[in-house]
Amino acid sequence: MNSALCSCMTSILTYETYKSVVVRSWPLGIVYRLAQLIIISYFVGYVFLYEKAYQVADTNIESSVTTKVKGFGKLDNAVMDVADYIYPPQGEGAFSIITKIIETDNQFQGRCPESEKEFNCSSNADCIQHLGSVQADGMITGECNTTAGYCEIEGWCPAEDDKVKIKPMPEFVNFTIYIKNSIRFPLFNVTRGNFNSTKDIKTCKYDKIEDPFCPIFQVDYILNETRQNVTMLAEKGGEIGIIIQWRCNLDHDVNFCVPKYSFSQLDAPFQNAKLSKGYNFRFAKYYKTEDGTDYRRLHKVFAIRFDVIVTGTARKFSLIPTVINVITAVTSVGMGTVLCDLILLHCSKRAQYYKEKKYEEVSEEQINESLTPKPGSQLSIRRGNSSCNDSGAVSISTNF
Amino acid sequence: MNSALCSCMTSILTYETYKSVVVRSWPLGIVYRLAQLIIISYFVGYVFLYEKAYQVADTNIESSVTTKVKGFGKLDNAVMDVADYIYPPQGEGAFSIITKIIETDNQFQGRCPESEKEFNCSSNADCIQHLGSVQADGMITGECNTTAGYCEIEGWCPAEDDKVKIKPMPEFVNFTIYIKNSIRFPLFNVTRGNFNSTKDIKTCKYDKIEDPFCPIFQVDYILNETRQNVTMLAEKGGEIGIIIQWRCNLDHDVNFCVPKYSFSQLDAPFQNAKLSKGYNFRFAKYYKTEDGTDYRRLHKVFAIRFDVIVTGTARKFSLIPTVINVITAVTSVGMGTVLCDLILLHCSKRAQYYKEKKYEEVSEEQINESLTPKPGSQLSIRRGNSSCNDSGAVSISTNF
């Protein structure tokens, strides 16, 4: 029993290593070491240092944005403040600064001519065709008032005439946008804010070189960065992206985990599209007359929509990718052998000789020969005294 | 010095390769080559071609959505246009089309009976119990008006009676939703829009087969796709997801990077839940009487909420995953040896013979023997003239 255990241990506690053939050849040695050097350089330089493959990444950023706009403008002789020109008012990450309003006041439910005055109808069919193509707002049925010669619609009257010329509010370029962004990388449980707490941010103004961490952005700075035509923008509206990019290497101090701002024109992919440019939407303010009748003021507003888009990646050392990459690296170094074997065994003048050294052949005939008991056999096999077969180790004594 | 360097170089510039045993056996050869073939097929076919493991993926999509709804409906004899039935109006990715409104007009702050007329109280305790269970809107204190026999509440009066039957607006199924979606994959810096700029999109209508890239969606098409009961939806409201999926293989032309639309019923996971179905919310319009008293009109609106959800993955060739997978593949091919060794050394009739060939044993006794200087020793060891020990290469001369 004890002896069986002992012999079993003996057979397990053996060490197995590959038998190697060493070729003392300068040219081959140079190729071999060069191949190894290139592979090591690639892994150390590119995989580990440049691509930081020893780190695990978290792109699943949790973000919360609040914004606050400040400034005053004058539109159609009325002073506009934040409550007038910001939509929606609650300081979301996506908000619009209204630059131009086409108002259609005192609209009541009823029947009235559609807005396009120049069109004269003679039958209902005329109106159906005409209104179908212009898609006038307020229309539900288009009938021809044959006496007056216009198409009559049912809905909020008078109908909106959005062809009217309105001077936009020019002061919007001076408005400032304050952005508060707090983020968290759930994988690493790291929480960050978009500005340094110790600095006084009340008086600063963002500038990508002078003050890249100030969270207060002047509208014209953003418009300049995105190379917008300000006049066109005020007239037609537009969509601007304020991109906050967090690229954090958490192996360094967390204080280096800071945001990087950039600005983009969100409708850039539609630049060449055959559609009405700009950004506008309609809303209404509702009133009641003394006798309780509803009426409204319809606003078609042209606005610059700002979309704060937060994106981020945090990276930190992690054992699994490191181990996998180190092992891949070590294994890859061994790949140098594959290359050199090709040269050695196929391209070398002495290929034949190397093959003999590298390969030891066992053919069926040889085995059969050896298994047939012959007097004076060259090989006598003695099985090692191991009682378990886990290890394939066998002792061989050869008489030369 | 120079000679030491030279000999050191000699010892470094050696090439080391594994010594192999080659077995000329058809059955084993077939198993071996078959195992290699399966492994290579798996890597080439599944890992590289099917799963595209040579690419790196970016799922961290930046997206901006604006929407615009068009159409007219009639609710309670009034014509409704976008300004009336879209909430919020600014064209966000998440918006509601109002299909039914329960209005409670001329609400003033005061005390009044709660809405459920059928309930008769005799004490305050009755009311607290009753109101607690119905959670009537407008209630803050529920006292029993014993003379009239009803529970009295304090708040906006009269209280809302949301049991009233209102016919919903049926025209909403004809409304069209225009969706503008611009995305960016930050890792590859690729920006795309959801429609082809050169096509005229003003007149098209989305159809998954006929016109899969048109960004204008008719509401009833979406409802059909999600197999909704339109009558129920108009009555109770609902939540619909418009999913825009970007799957881009950036190794191909970027013009193949197009969106795929799908529609889902967002409240599907709650289908069997014991809770009030549908989607509704309340808001109020505020008015002032001539003498400056505030009053309001409470709206309980039933709406179809559309949620444009953008999701995406871009993939592009990258060196690191390619190298790791290629090396894994090459290493795996070597794994065929492990399988065949098991067969060769344990299942073969000639296992014993193969073991002798594969393994060369070195036991303590042998070492001790060889280290004791004996006259007429069979092995005489001569250390190679290398002056540095980095390489383990030694020259051996054996006299047979």
Add this chain to the structure above:
Amino acid sequence: MNSALCSCMTSILTYETYKSVVVRSWPLGIVYRLAQLIIISYFVGYVFLYEKAYQVADTNIESSVTTKVKGFGKLDNAVMDVADYIYPPQGEGAFSIITKIIETDNQFQGRCPESEKEFNCSSNADCIQHLGSVQADGMITGECNTTAGYCEIEGWCPAEDDKVKIKPMPEFVNFTIYIKNSIRFPLFNVTRGNFNSTKDIKTCKYDKIEDPFCPIFQVDYILNETRQNVTMLAEKGGEIGIIIQWRCNLDHDVNFCVPKYSFSQLDAPFQNAKLSKGYNFRFAKYYKTEDGTDYRRLHKVFAIRFDVIVTGTARKFSLIPTVINVITAVTSVGMGTVLCDLILLHCSKRAQYYKEKKYEEVSEEQINESLTPKPGSQLSIRRGNSSCNDSGAVSISTNF
């Protein structure tokens, strides 16, 4: 032809395995097996069981959130219901509960003194300096009314005085927030809702221990969890994150894929910042006088903004990471050899002997010698009868 094919097959269907050197040494065996054990334990225990490296992850969660708040409060003697204190009303994932309102009623466009009564001006320059620093709302031009001694502004008059003391609405802590969240993991096409459909959720209340799956949250529970000063919060406003975390192991039953709620103070990163704390925004309600003049009531509202942030990861078994990790594991076990070789060949007393056994040297001289035909050469090489050179296998017959 046939014979050539046959011999080619013979040469392909050979099996090649590494020739090994087996060292029967207890100390080295122990080190070798221990190294292997540590490597296997690391892969089985850490990589596979703990880090679940056999799974692929989807962090690209699609989420849709709707919320509904219930409760009544009293602010400035008026009863407030949801339509009054929730902003925006449509039940978004980000919404604000208004706790305090500073109202500036009956504002008309005009000229009036700015709000800070204590400031006396004597020139326009005084006003420009003063108003620039206080940034009074409603200001566009600040001129000194020298007779009255105050700065005059143009805009909505009277100007807002936000220094006024208002008692906030204390009942907000009793409000309940009902959250409906449906998610989808696009990679695995798994859709889940945030509560169990079979349970009656109408009467439950969330508690992280007692009822962790109830989707109804009482405001004071959330505030307690984030350790907020409730009085301060009601006074100044604040930002609270309700984080819904989905961590799903889809190798288990999908019913175990449940949300985990946590609460955080979103302005925590700005705790030490030199800026006005809290959360507030301004909006206006617009009215018309009998003669059609516009006037408004400006609201500066202090609110608690709740942001429902949904984050998630689903994991499921996948062949590619499994194969890569298994192969890395198997390759790593072989790394034990590298360690032991170092000991064996450099630190062992019998290093010299082991080197002889492990390495078989082939030097240029030997090759040259063997290639020169000599009478009575010790080695005669006979090329195997294979007609194709794909396999490097050669048969060697050596006469000892």
